[in-house]
Each structure stands twice: as C-alpha cells, then as structure tokens.
Amino acid sequence: MALRALAFLLALIFMGGCASEKTGGPVELTFITGFDASGTNEYLIKTFNERHPGIRVKLQVMPMSSDTQHNQYATYLISEDSTIDIYTLDVVWPAEFGSAGWALPLDAFLPLREREQFLPGPLAACTCEGRLYAIPWYTDAGMLYYRQDLLKKYGFKPPETWSDLLRQSKAIQEKEGISGVLFQAAQYEGLVCNFFEYVWGNGGDCFAGDNTVAIDSEPAVEALQFMRDLIFKYKVAPAGTPTYREEDTRTLFTRGKAVFMRNWPYVWALAQDPTKGSLVAGKVGVAPLPHAPGHKSAGCLGGWNLMISKFSKHPQEAWEFVRFVTGEEGQRITAVMGTHLPTRKKLYRDPEVLAKNPYFAQFYDVFIGARPRPVTPFYSRISDILQIEVNRAITGSKSPEEALEEAAEEIRKIAGFK
Amino acid sequence: MLGAEARLAWLLVSPALFVIALIAFYPVFRAFLISLQRVQLQFIKFGQPFVGLGNYAQVLTDDRFWNALGNTGLFTFVTVLFEFLLGLLLAVLMNIPLKGRGVLRASVLIPWALTTVVSAIMWQFMYNDQYGIVNALLLRFHLIAEPIIWLGKPSLALISAMIADIWKTTPFMALLLLAGLQVIPADIYEAARIDGTTPLQAFFRITLPLLKPAILVALLFRALDAFRVFDLIFVLTGGGPGNSTETLSLLTYIKLFREFDFGVGSALAVITFICVVLISYVFIKVLGARAGEV
Numbered sequence: 134m135a136l137r138a139l140a141f142l143l144a145l146i147f148m149g150g151c152a153s154e155k156t157g158g159p160v161e162l163t164f165i166t167g168f169d170a171s172g173t174n175e176y177l178i179k180t181f182n183e184r185h186p187g188i189r190v191k192l193q194v195m196p197m198s199s200d201t202q203h204n205q206y207a208t209y210l211i212s213e214d215s216t217i218d219i220y221t222l223d224v225v226w227p228a229e230f231g232s233a234g235w236a237l238p239l240d241a242f243l244p245l246r247e248r249e250q251f252l253p254g255p256l257a258a259c260t261c262e263g264r265l266y267a268i269p270w271y272t273d274a275g276m277l278y279y280r281q282d283l284l285k286k287y288g289f290k291p292p293e294t295w296s297d298l299l300r301q302s303k304a305i306q307e308k309e310g311i312s313g314v315l316f317q318a319a320q321y322e323g324l325v326c327n328f329f330e331y332v333w334g335n336g337g338d339c340f341a342g343d344n345t346v347a348i349d350s351e352p353a354v355e356a357l358q359f360m361r362d363l364i365f366k367y368k369v370a371p372a373g374t375p376t377y378r379e380e381d382t383r384t385l386f387t388r389g390k391a392v393f394m395r396n397w398p399y400v401w402a403l404a405q406d407p408t409k410g411s412l413v414a415g416k417v418g419v420a421p422l423p424h425a426p427g428h429k430s431a432g433c434l435g436g437w438n439l440m441i442s443k444f445s446k447h448p449q450e451a452w453e454f455v456r457f458v459t460g461e462e463g464q465r466i467t468a469v470m471g472t473h474l475p476t477r478k479k480l481y482r483d484p485e486v487l488a489k490n491p492y493f494a495q496f497y498d499v500f501i502g503a504r505p506r507p508v509t510p511f512y513s514r515i516s517d518i519l520q521i522e523v524n525r526a527i528t529g530s531k532s533p534e535e536a537l538e539e540a541a542e543e544i545r546k547i548a549g550f551k
Numbered sequence: 552m553l554g555a556e557a558r559l560a561w562l563l564v565s566p567a568l569f570v571i572a573l574i575a576f577y578p579v580f581r582a583f584l585i586s587l588q589r590v591q592l593q594f595i596k597f598g599q600p601f602v603g604l605g606n607y608a609q610v611l612t613d614d615r616f617w618n619a620l621g622n623t624g625l626f627t628f629v630t631v632l633f634e635f636l637l638g639l640l641l642a643v644l645m646n647i648p649l650k651g652r653g654v655l656r657a658s659v660l661i662p663w664a665l666t667t668v669v670s671a672i673m674w675q676f677m678y679n680d681q682y683g684i685v686n687a688l689l690l691r692f693h694l695i696a697e698p699i700i701w702l703g704k705p706s707l708a709l710i711s712a713m714i715a716d717i718w719k720t721t722p723f724m725a726l727l728l729l730a731g732l733q734v735i736p737a738d739i740y741e742a743a744r745i746d747g748t749t750p751l752q753a754f755f756r757i758t759l760p761l762l763k764p765a766i767l768v769a770l771l772f773r774a775l776d777a778f779r780v781f782d783l784i785f786v787l788t789g790g791g792p793g794n795s796t797e798t799l800s801l802l803t804y805i806k807l808f809r810e811f812d813f814g815v816g817s818a819l820a821v822i823t824f825i826c827v828v829l830i831s832y833v834f835i836k837v838l839g840a841r842a843g844e845v
Contacts, residue, residue, distance in 0.1 A: 200808070204808055207592060207593070207811065211592060211593075211595060229593055230593075232593070232594075233593035233594060234596065235593075319703075319788075319789065319791055319792075320788070320789050320790055320791025320792055320793070320794070321789045321791070371680060371681060372697075372698065372700050372703070373679065373680030373681060373700050373703055374703075375700065375703035375791075375792050376678075376679075376680070376700060376701075376702040376703040376788075376791075376792070381679065384682075385681060385682075390681070510593065513809045513810050513811075514810050514812075517805060517810065520791075521790075521791075521793065521794045524791050524792050524793050525705075525792075525793035525794070527792075528703060528704065528705055528791075528793050530705050530792075530793045530795075531793075
C-alpha cells in the first residue's frame with residue numbers, strides 16, 4: 134500500500150517535471166522576494182500577467198529575514214539555478230552579486246535618460262565598477278524624528294547642524310526631564326548606518342576615490358568622537374545607547390521619552406497611531422539628519438532592488454517584468470498598497486501616492502540626499518569590522534582614533550583595498 | 552563458532568554503522584577538506600585552491616579568534632559550574648518527599664522549556680537600562696543610584712549572558728541529577744542512619760559518590776552544549792559590545808554565512824570540533840576514572 138502510494142507520488146513528480154518542459158504557451162518566469170503581508174506582490178504580478186499574455190510570472194515567497202534570503206539566493210546562484218529569473222536584492226548586495234557573475238548587467242536596458250528619473254542614491258547602490266546590476270524598486274533611509282510640540286514650546290526650528298541638535302537637546306532635556314536624542318549603537322548592522330551618517334555629515338567617507346581606505350581620516354574620527362560624546366560627555370543620549378537597536382529607540386520615542394530620534398521611515402506610521410501605543414501621535418515631525426557646519430546631510434540608504442539572474446533562460450521577458458515593477462505604475466502600486474517609498478523622484482509629487490501617504494512629500498528632502506553604504510563585493514566583511522571597532526569606541530574600550538585605525542588596517546587586508 | 556557469530560554481529564550493526572558514518576563522519580571529513588582550501592563562496596567559479604594549513608594559520612594568528620576562544624572557555628566554565636551547584640541543590644530539594652513536589656518539579660522546568668531565542672529576547676528586555684525590570688528593582692531597593700547598562704559594558708555583558716544561561720539550563724542539570732538521585736536505594740540511607748551518620752555525612756559519603764555517573768553525564772552534556780553556545784549570544788548581544796561576548800560558534804557563523812568564507816569558517820568549525828573532543832576526553836578520563844573507583 135505504502136509502496137503504491139510512493140510510486141504514485143513519483144509518477145506525479147515526473148509528470149509535473151515533464152509538463153513544465155513543454156514548448157509553446159506563455160514563457161514562465163519566477164520572481165523571488167521576501168514576504169509582504171499587504172498583497173502588493175500578488176497584485177503587481179496579476180496586473181503584469183493580464184497585460185502580457187505571452188508571459189506568466191509566478192511568485193516565490195521567502196521569509197522576511199534578509200540574512201536568510203541572502204543565504205538562499207546565494208545557494209541558488211552558486212549552483213547556476215535557472216528556475217528563478219528575478220531576485221529582490223537588499224541595498225548592500227548588488228555589488229556582491231554583480232561581481233560574482235550572478236547578475237545580468239542592465240546598462241543596455243535602462244538608457245541614461247531614464248536613469249535620471251531615479252533618486253541618485255539607490256541607483257548608485259546598484260552600480261559597481263561602472264555597471265548597473267539591479268534596478269531600485271523601493272527605498273528607505275535614516276532620518277531625524279522630532280517632537281514638533283516641544284520644539285514649538287521652546288521656540289526652536291528643526292536642527293540643521295550638530296550644534297543645533299546638541300543645544301536644543303540640552304535645553305529641552307533639562308526642562309522636560311526626558312532624553313535629548315536617540316540613535317542605535319549596538320554591535321549590529323544598524324550601527325554601521327548610524328556611523329556613516331555622522332561620517333558623511335562631517336565630510337568623510339569609507340574610501341577616498343580609488344579603493345583607498347579613508348575611514349581613519351580626521352572627519353571620520355571627529356564624527357565617531359561626537360557620537361560618543363552625545364552619550365558620555367554631553368549626556369543627551371541615554372547611557373544605554375550602545376545596546377539600542379531600532380525598536381528600543383522607537384519604543385522610547387513613541388512613549389514620549391525623547392525629543393529627537395534617528396530612525397527609518399517605518400516609525401512614522403507607528404508614531405501617528407495611538408492604537409499602537411503611541412503617546413506622541415500628531416506631535417511628530419521629520420527632517421533630514423543634522424550635519425557638521427559646512428557639510429551636507431546624508432541619510433543611510435536601505436531599500437530593495439530587482440536583479441535578473443545571469444542564468445535566466447528568458448532575460449528579455451524578465452526585463453519586461455522588472456521594467457513594469459520599477460516603472461512609474463509599478464512603483465505607484467507599491468507605494469499605495471505596500472506603503473513603500475518610491476525610487477522615482479516624480480512619485481513624491483504624485484497625487485495618488487500622496488493621497489494615501491501625505492507624509493511622503495516631506496521625505497523627499499531626506500531621500501534626495503541619502504547615500505548607500507560602501508558599494509563593494511566585500512561589504513559584509515567591512516560591515517563586520519566596523520560594527521566591532523565602532524562599538525568599541527562607543528563603549529570606551531578604545532579611543533575613536535585607535536578604533537578607526539584598527540578598522541582601516543583590517544579593511545586594507547581585504548583584497549583590492551589600500 | 553564465535554567467529555561466525557561475530558561476523559553476523561558485524562553484519563547486523565553494519566547498517567547502523569553506515570548511517571553513523573554518513574551523517575557523523577562524512578560532514579566532519581568534508582569540513583576538514585574544505586578547511587584546507589581557499590573557498591570564497593561568491594567566487595567559487597574562479598576555483599578553490601589548496602592552501603594547506605593556511606586557513607588555520609590565519610585563524611590562530613587572529614586576536615579575534617583568541618578573544619572568542621577565551622569568551623567561550625570562560626562562559627563554559629562559569630555557567631557549567633553554577634548550573635551544577637544550583638542544579639544539585641534543586642535536585643536534592645525535589646527529591647525530598649514534600650507536599651506539592653509535582654508542582655515544584657514542573658515549574659522548575661519552565662525556563663528550560665522556553666525556546667532560547669525567546670528567553671534571550673526576554674532577558675534583553677529585563678536588562679534594558681530604561682524599562683528593564685532588573686534595573687527597576689535595584690533602583691527601588693536603593694542598591695544602585697543609576698541604571699546599570701548590563702549589555703553595553705564590555706566588563707558586564709558576558710556575565711549578563713552567563714546569568715541568562717544559568718537561569719535557563721539549571722533545570723536541565725537538576726533533572727539529570729534528580730534521575731541519578733532516584734536510583735540510589737533508600738535502604739542505604741536507612742542503614743547509615745542506624746549507624747548514626749548525620750544528614751551532611753550521608754550527603755558527602757553516600758549521595759555524592761553514588762551520584763557520580765549521573766554527574767559525569769550531566770557535566771559532559773552541559774559543557775559540550777555551553778561550549779557551542781550560539782543562539783543566546785546571537786540574540787542577546789550579537790557578540791557586542793566591542794566583541795566582548797563573541798563566542799566560537801558566533802564567529803564561525805559570521806565567517807561562514809555572512810562573509811561566505813567557507814575555508815576559514817570550516818577551519819574554525821574543525822577547531823571547535825577538536826576542542827569538543829578534548830573536553831569529552833578529559834571528562835571521561837578524569838571523572839570517569841574516579842566514578843569507577845567507587
């Protein structure tokens with residue numbers, strides 16, 4: 134009995150295998166992406182399939198954890214799997230996937246004129262050594278949340294420079310008995326984002342041109358010193374900051390325990406919703422992150438991008454799908470249904486998008502200046518080094534100078550950097 | 552005659568041996584082979600050259616490895632010691648015929664029954680400087696003037712992780728030891744009492760020696776588990792602050808699955824394996840011999 138059942142199952146599998154081999158009929162494509170509860174992915178695919186009778190896109194859903202997705206995608210691509218055509222990449226992967234030879238270069242597909250329609254940051258994240266390996270789909274960036282009511286009460290405008298931030302934090306903290314500023318400094322990926330925002334805001338960067346490591350330069354050291362001082366010298370950030378991740382700071386902020394917070398766009402909706410435990414609904418504003426005098430603000434980019442597998446048997450059809458999803462209409466659907474931030478500039482003025490998410494308009498200033506983390510195939514190693522050394526400086530086991538010198542030395546050990 | 556029987560015996564156990572070889576020896580062997588090559592997974596199509604013991608040299612000259620080994624060793628020693636002492640105390644208490652013993656035994660198991668990731672998140676909340684219960688209690692009883700940053704100070708974070716681990720796995724230790732206590736016949740104690748031994752004497756002269764086999768098993772199990780600690784640290788601190796809680800398993804995970812450096816990652820895995828074998832050997836040799844003397 135069991136044997137017969139097994140034979141039946143095997144037969145089914147073989148028949149299934151044969152069925153998909155048949156020629157004629159629509160071209161089948163598989164689109165793989167992280168789980169999304171809003172139904173946006175399904176709707177995009179349905180709309181696309183209706184308009185392209187010759188193509189049938191199928192959805193393959195992955196768990197939300199980006200580590201899990203990264204490992205699974207790499208496993209498929211190392212084995213040159215051709216059953217998946219379109220992948221969704223986190224903002225720090227395109228360089229790695231491109232250099233590994235897993236991504237189809239898309240330069241020929243997306244003319245320069247059309248690239249101008251995109252925000253510059255997300256596009257830069259998808260470009261490695263002059264080649265475009267993915268198309269930005271939706272984006273994310275670090276920004277400053279502030280308590281509108283408190284700033285008004287004390288007659289302040291949203292802070293533009295580090296000294297504004299410090300002065301306002303101190304003044305309000307003293308009077309109100311709450312923390313001045315919240316940010317994330319635990320030893321994890323989010324720390325690297327926070328760190329680069331301070332470094333960029335002080336005119337520094339990880340590399341100076343040609344793969345020359347510059348993370349131990351003066352602007353970076355100053356930036357890290359300032360982060361540390363916010364906690365231990367000026368005491369405007371809580372002493373627990375070196376253990377905080379996004380949700381620790383979000384909880385404190387929406388419970389009304391701080392004046393300022395650096396965080397991602399997802400906080401906005403939670404902060405405005407009293408049913409989600411927010412005590413500050415209607416009292417919150419957003420602004421680009423403060424910077425050092427004479428420099429420019431830069432939020433750290435997150436977000437997701439579409440890549441076509443080098444092993445896809447139908448790159449042309451796959452491009453049709455990528456073009457639709459990352460095009461104006463696809464991004465509008467993604468913004469309205471999924472409340473994700475578009476990567477096309479125009480959509481920040483789009484009536485339909487703004488009708489659903491009026492606050493997107495205020496985010497434009499943040500996104501136009503947002504920058505990607507170092508675009509290199511060795512990003513994960515660089516991030517690991519920085520997480521450790523920056524956290525060491527912040528928790529005081531090393532000086533910022535020593536920590537960044539050590540980090541630079543470690544990064545120089547990676548092939549190709551000097 | 553015996554020869555034929557022996558042959559039959561080998562034949563009968565051979566499927567089991569084959570399965571063990573397949574699932575236990577093959578992966579170890581494979582990991583060892585990979586550890587002798589340079590394998591960067593993204594660039595595997597450019598080849599995986601043989602580098603001899605190069606990966607091992609790289610690991611052994613890296614301060615980060617020694618830091619992780621030190622953390623792991625300290626974590627194992629301290630947690631297993633405290634888990635054993637507390638577990639023994641709990642086991643003895645649970646062995647006393649009291650009213651409500653069943654309820655006690657069941658409730659003691661709760662920490663162990665929780666998923667490690669869940670208990671790690673719970674401890675993370677409890678250690679928080681602003682809304683954590685640990686600081687709230689210490690402040691209320693005026694034991695401290697300012698909240699302690701349990702997970703943010705390199706000197707405290709590993710201790711905090713140890714406390715979380717001791718809380719979670721002491722029940723497991725207690726359960727193993729309780730099983731050992733229950734097989735000690737009651738008439739030995741009765742005879743001892745008639746001979747006039749005090750309860751303390753009975754504990755050291757009867758209970759402990761007869762419990763030795765169970766102690767050996769419990770210590771060995773826990774030491775091997777503690778040495779491979781991953782999930783608790785991964786969730787609680789992610790190795791921070793400043794890498795002060797990074798353990799061997801966490802470092803191996805980062806090399807293998809974040810950096811895709813399978814050569815170095817496999818070398819780390821093999822080193823961990825060797826450490827685990829050494830620990831088992833020492834336990835069985837030292838404690839096993841003494842247990843045999845009784």
